[in-house]
Amino acid sequence: MAKSLLRRLPSGRYELHELVRQYAADRLHASPEEEAETRERHCRHYLTQLQQREAALHSAHQREMLDQVTAEIDNLRLAWESAATEHRIAWLRQTAWVLWWYYELPDLYQEGEMMFGLAAESARTLEVDEPASRAAQEIAACHFQIFTASFAFRQDRIGETVETVAQGLDRLRKGDDAEALFDALWIAGSSARILGDFPQGARYVREALALEGGSNRTWLVALCTILLGQIELELGNYTEAHRLISKGLVLSRALGDPTIISYAIGMLSQTVRAQGRFAEMELLLREGYRLARESGTQYTQGLLLMQLAEIARTKGDDAEAERLYGESIALYREKGDDWSLSRALTQLGDLQLAGGAEAKARQSFMEALEIAQRGSYYPLALDAMIGIATGEAKEGRLTPAFELVLQVLRDSAATDVTKSRAEKLRIELESQRTTKRTL
Numbered sequence: 001m002a003k004s005l006l007r008r009l010p011s012g013r014y015e016l017h018e019l020v021r022q023y024a025a026d027r028l029h030a031s032p033e034e035e036a037e038t039r040e041r042h043c044r045h046y047l048t049q050l051q052q053r054e055a056a057l058h059s060a061h062q063r064e065m066l067d068q069v070t071a072e073i074d075n076l077r078l079a080w081e082s083a084a085t086e087h088r089i090a091w092l093r094q095t096a097w098v099l100w101w102y103y104e105l106p107d108l109y110q111e112g113e114m115m116f117g118l119a120a121e122s123a124r125t126l127e128v129d130e131p132a133s134r135a136a137q138e139i140a141a142c143h144f145q146i147f148t149a150s151f152a153f154r155q156d157r158i159g160e161t162v163e164t165v166a167q168g169l170d171r172l173r174k175g176d177d178a179e180a181l182f183d184a185l186w187i188a189g190s191s192a193r194i195l196g197d198f199p200q201g202a203r204y205v206r207e208a209l210a211l212e213g214g215s216n217r218t219w220l221v222a223l224c225t226i227l228l229g230q231i232e233l234e235l236g237n238y239t240e241a242h243r244l245i246s247k248g249l250v251l252s253r254a255l256g257d258p259t260i261i262s263y264a265i266g267m268l269s270q271t272v273r274a275q276g277r278f279a280e281m282e283l284l285l286r287e288g289y290r291l292a293r294e295s296g297t298q299y300t301q302g303l304l305l306m307q308l309a310e311i312a313r314t315k316g317d318d319a320e321a322e323r324l325y326g327e328s329i330a331l332y333r334e335k336g337d338d339w340s341l342s343r344a345l346t347q348l349g350d351l352q353l354a355g356g357a358e359a360k361a362r363q364s365f366m367e368a369l370e371i372a373q374r375g376s377y378y379p380l381a382l383d384a385m386i387g388i389a390t391g392e393a394k395e396g397r398l399t400p401a402f403e404l405v406l407q408v409l410r411d412s413a414a415t416d417v418t419k420s421r422a423e424k425l426r427i428e429l430e431s432q433r434t435t436k437r438t439l
């Protein structure tokens with residue numbers, strides 16, 4: 001069996017003996033016409049195969065399907081690169097969302113950006129004469145560039161994302177491709193949210209969801225509905241946030257997609273927390289964390305770990321809370337997710353400050369602030385500043401604490417939770433300063 005020229009692997013795939021492979025390659029290269037035809041068949045076969053897996057990649061079989069795609073990734077890369085080289089733009093667009101989700105799930109952002117960059121360049125350099133064809137070409141190039149912007153976003157290059165998406169929106173609003181416009185709008189909404197422009201972020205996502213024919217992908221509609229609910233949560237509109245996220249969760253449960261379900265649960269648990277329903281919050285988090293572990297989604301795992309740490313704090317188990325925050329921070333450091341890392345460090349600082357570890361807390365807050373400022377994550381920077389101000393006040397430095405609080409209250413990028421914390425601290429500081437002047 002070991003000497004067989006064709007061997008069947010445990011995965012069900014077949015492996016050629018190297019001599020047979022080399023012989024076939026030599027024969028193929030000997031005929032340029034046959035080589036071109038074979039490459040076209042190879043390209044069509046694997047891109048069609050990828051397109052057919054879209055539904056399964058958003059189902060309860062996601063992990064299994066992800067493994068199957070990974071097993072064929074070398075062929076899929078070759079097929080995508082061949083399609084880009086031959087300017088087969090329609091083939092690329094038909095499989096774009098599946099490939100994007102494949103790179104999104106295991107956090108393969110650099111490769112994803114490179115592959116979609118090839119597609120964008122292919123569309124840009126395709127020579128066409130008819131005005132209608134040129135317009136379609138421009139839209140395709142713009143759409144692929146929007147995908148690359150989403151990967152830049154994931155790699156903490158938010159400024160680059162905003163610029164690319166703004167250019168894309170300007171072009172796509174003049175066209176008639178609702179699907180491409182939908183994608184530009186929801187990524188614009190995500191970017192605005194990260195930068196703290198919550199009203200603008202909500203407007204972008206609502207516009208996307210209102211587009212007739214904008215997306216026939218239920219999973220993407222679910223994702224955007226949850227995103228809109230997340231923005232409403234940050235604006236303090238808890239009832240509307242709960243309604244939207246619950247709707248997104250229903251859609252994602254119907255699909256069975258563990259990644260989107262766990263993300264929805266992570267967001268829904270925050271609306272439940274705002275209403276003081278901690279027992280319900282814990283049940284949601286346990287389910288969400290199990291699904292996130294099964295799907296391997298690190299962002300959501302870290303998010304749910306932070307929220308489980310909050311549950312531990314409500315139970316008075318600060319040691320467990322610190323352990324959970326530590327796991328989340330380690331995960332985000334390894335992943336290189338600065339946005340999430342900054343948020344986790346601020347929450348750890350809050351725990352440390354409450355436990356009397358002022359020096360450690362200040363270190364956590366300062367690192368969180370530095371990361372947030374570097375990435376222009378204004379809401380997170382303001383949250384870290386409140387932590388620093390609370391520490392200053394605790395150590396009797398009332399004036400610098402008061403100045404930080406006022407700076408946060410004046411900034412429109414502060415979330416509702418951050419504003420509430422800042423206002424509470426302002427009242428406490430006013431009282432302490434008045435008492436001090438009286439004495």
